[in-house]
Structure formats: C-alpha cells, structure tokens
Amino acid sequence: MNDVELKALVEQVMERVLRGENAAGSAGNAERPWNMSGTPGNAERPWNATDSAGNPARPRNASDPAGNPAHPRNASGPAESTAQLPYTSAKKEGSEPDSGVCLDDITQINLRTQLLVKNPKDPEGYLAMKAKTPARLGIGKAGARYRTATMLRVRADHAAAQDAVFSDVSEEFIKKNGFVFVKTLCKDKDEYLTRPDLGRRFPGEELEVIRKTCGEHPKVLVIVGDGLSSSAIEANVEDMIPALCQGLQMYQITLPPILFIKYARVGAMDAVGEVTGADVICMLVGERPGLVTAESMSAYIAYQPRHGLPEAKRTVISNIHRGGTTAVEAGAHAAEVIRKILEKKASGVDLKTEAGGSQ
Numbered sequence: 001m002n003d004v005e006l007k008a009l010v011e012q013v014m015e016r017v018l019r020g021e022n023a024a025g026s027a028g029n030a031e032r033p034w035n036m037s038g039t040p041g042n043a044e045r046p047w048n049a050t051d052s053a054g055n056p057a058r059p060r061n062a063s064d065p066a067g068n069p070a071h072p073r074n075a076s077g078p079a080e081s082t083a084q085l086p087y088t089s090a091k092k093e094g095s096e097p098d099s100g101v102c103l104d105d106i107t108q109i110n111l112r113t114q115l116l117v118k119n120p121k122d123p124e125g126y127l128a129m130k131a132k133t134p135a136r137l138g139i140g141k142a143g144a145r146y147r148t149a150t151m152l153r154v155r156a157d158h159a160a161a162q163d164a165v166f167s168d169v170s171e172e173f174i175k176k177n178g179f180v181f182v183k184t185l186c187k188d189k190d191e192y193l194t195r196p197d198l199g200r201r202f203p204g205e206e207l208e209v210i211r212k213t214c215g216e217h218p219k220v221l222v223i224v225g226d227g228l229s230s231s232a233i234e235a236n237v238e239d240m241i242p243a244l245c246q247g248l249q250m251y252q253i254t255l256p257p258i259l260f261i262k263y264a265r266v267g268a269m270d271a272v273g274e275v276t277g278a279d280v281i282c283m284l285v286g287e288r289p290g291l292v293t294a295e296s297m298s299a300y301i302a303y304q305p306r307h308g309l310p311e312a313k314r315t316v317i318s319n320i321h322r323g324g325t326t327a328v329e330a331g332a333h334a335a336e337v338i339r340k341i342l343e344k345k346a347s348g349v350d351l352k353t354e355a356g357g358s359q
Contacts, residue, residue: 106149107156116140116147134292134323154291161289164231165193168262173234177241179224179260180213182206186263200267207275214256217277220248220338222255222284225264229286232297236320237284239327240297240334244282247335253342266300266314273305280341281305282334287318295321299334303347313348315341 112130117140120126126138139150146154166189174181183206185198192199202210214221222244226233245255261268269283283300290296299317302309315337320330341347 157291160294164229164289164294169230183262192263199265214276221278221281223259225261225285227286228288232286235295236297236327240331243331270305
C-alpha cells in the first residue's frame with residue numbers, strides 16, 4: 001500500500017467514525033484497530049491531527065455535527081446510554097422508573113433465618129439449628145471460598161465493630177440524658193487503646209467534679225463509661241437506666257446524678273469509689289465489639305470498690321443487647337443484684353459464697 005492509498009484509507013475510516021461507525025462498517029462486529037495504517041513502520045494517525053481539508057479532527061468524546069454524543073467504541077450505531085448511578089438498581093424494560101434508592105443494608109438481614117446452602121438435605125433442621133445460635137452456620141461456599149454475600153456481611157460487621165471502637169458517644173446524647181461529664185487521664189482514643197492504666201485514673205480536677213456530684217458515702221452510684229463500644233452505650237443506656245432506677249425505688253434507694261466517663265476502663269469505678277466512699281457502684285460500660293454485635297454492654301457491680309479490687313469481686317451482667325439480655329430486663333435484674341449486695345455486703349465470688357452458691 002503506497003502513501004496515497006494509505007491516506008485514502010485513513011480518511012475513509014475517519015469519515016466512518018464521524019458517522020458513528022467503526023472500522024468494520026455499519027455491521028459493527030469488529031472493533032476499529034488502533035493502528036489504522038495496516039502496515040509495519042507507518043505511524044498511527046494522531047487523534048488531534050487535521051483532516052484532508054485542514055480542519056482539526058473531532059476529539060474522541062466530542063459530539064458530531066448534529067450535536068449527538070460520540071458513539072462508544074465497538075457499537076454499530078446510535079444507542080441510548082445505559083449508565084447507572086452507583087449503588088442503584090438497574091432499570092429494566094417495563095419496570096418502575098429508577099428511584100435512585102441505595103441497596104438494602106446487608107447488616108439488617110437476620111443471619112438466623114438466612115440459609116445459603118444450595119439444595120440442603122434438611123433445610124428445616126438447618127434453620128432450627130441456626131435459630132439457637134448467632135454463629136454463621138449454613139453459609140454455603142463457592143468452590144473453596146465463601147460466597148459473596150457471606151464475605152460482604154463479614155466485612156460489614158467488622159466495619160461496624162471498628163466504628164464502635166473508634167467513635168465517641170455524642171455530646172447530644174450525654175446532655176439529653178442529664179449525665180455529668182468527666183474524663184480519665186487519657187488524652188485521646190489512641191492513648192486510651194494503648195494505655196489501659198490511664199483509663200482507670202482521673203486528673204485532680206475531674207476527681208473534684210466527681211466528689212461534688214456524688215457527695216460523700218452514697219449508698220449506690222450508677223456511672224456510665226464509654227468503654228470499647230460507643231454504639232453499645234447509645235443503644236442500651238436509655239432503656240436500662242429507667243428500669244434500674246424504678247427497681248431501686250422499690251427498695252427505697254435513691255441515686256445522685258449519674259456520671260458519664262469518657263475513655264473509661266472498668267477499673268475507673270475503683271477510683272470513683274475511692275473518692276466518694278460509695279457502698280455500691282454499678283458501672284454500665286460498652287464491651288469490646290465482635291462480628292455478632294457491636295452493641296453489647298455490661299453492668300459491673302461491686303461492693304465498696306477501691307484501688308486494687310480483684311476482678312473476682314465484681315458481679316457482672318453481660319451481653320446486654322437486643323440479641324442477648326435486653327436492656328430493660330438487665331435494668332430490673334441489676335436492681336435486684338444491688339439489693340442483694342447491700343444486704344450481704346459482698347459482691348462477685350464473695351456474694352455467691354454468702355448466697356450459698358446461687359445468685
């Protein structure tokens with residue numbers, strides 16, 4: 001092919017591009033070759049080159065002379081765009097117009113009723129077993145791997161657990177519930193996670209706030225600590241505290257204002273007991289989140305907590321969340337436990353010993 005023939009071929013191809021065709025013609029079955037010369041050693045015509053009349057060539061994505069957008073590569077003629085917004089459902093012929101609503105939240109699926117095993121031999125037995133545990137049973141597989149739905153759910157639950165650890169209880173939540181705010185020696189979340197000892201102690205000015213708020217030698221104190229899950233506090237405290245207070249009122253026990261402790265470890269209750277001389281302290285604290293839930297809270301109750309109190313002397317009500325012990329039930333139970341602790345003057349393993357092995 002000589003230079004004249006090559007130039008004619010290039011101009012022919014460019015005319016087809018301008019008409020919305022590709023190098024294969026109107027049939028549109030073959031993709032236009034990137035090297036239009038067809039022969040070795042000849043350079044490809046640059047996209048910004050001029051045509052035979054000296055006019056600049058139309059850019060790849062520009063519109064044609066009629067104002068129509070440039071046709072996609074490898075297409076045979078004008079076609080309607082099928083692009084969709086991210087995370088929206090595709091519009092199908094005859095269906096309702098796309099509302100632009102995001103996909104359903106995968107974390108809202110109840111794992112106890114979701115069976116991903118294909119063609120199970122006993123689906124009813126499988127679901128009956130799943131109903132008794134939050135473990136991820138019956139998740140199926142794709143070859144040697146998890147199925148996509150399972151992997152996405154694990155990653156979503158892991159992300160929720162991370163958010164629970166690294167986020168803070170909102171100031172609006174603290175103010176709405178009338179809590180008195182104090183903070184441990186930790187300066188920020190990173191120090192809280194790396195220095196547990198600082199989460200058990202308070203600076204001098206915070207101890208003074210605690211002393212003024214709680215008074216001297218209160219019978220019972222209720223304090224709230226963010227712990228390792230801010231989500232647990234915001235999900236459970238508002239339901240548990242009213243039930244707890246109502247139960248204590250039945251035993252003629254009144255409470256001073258409730259403290260909220262930021263960057264709190266369980267041992268912070270010992271420092272509060274040291275400065276107030278309280279008989280019993282009940283501390284509601286967010287527990288370390290996992291893949292089952294990021295909203296699990298516990299109530300640690302101790303008789304006369306002081307610095308150096310062994311962990312075995314704390315009575316614990318754990319797994320307080322919507323899938324475990326509900327917040328209202330936990331509040332009523334905590335009130336009864338506090339009454340027993342005051343009566344027996346003991347908590348933890350000592351309380352069980354005093355109660356004859358039952359609590």
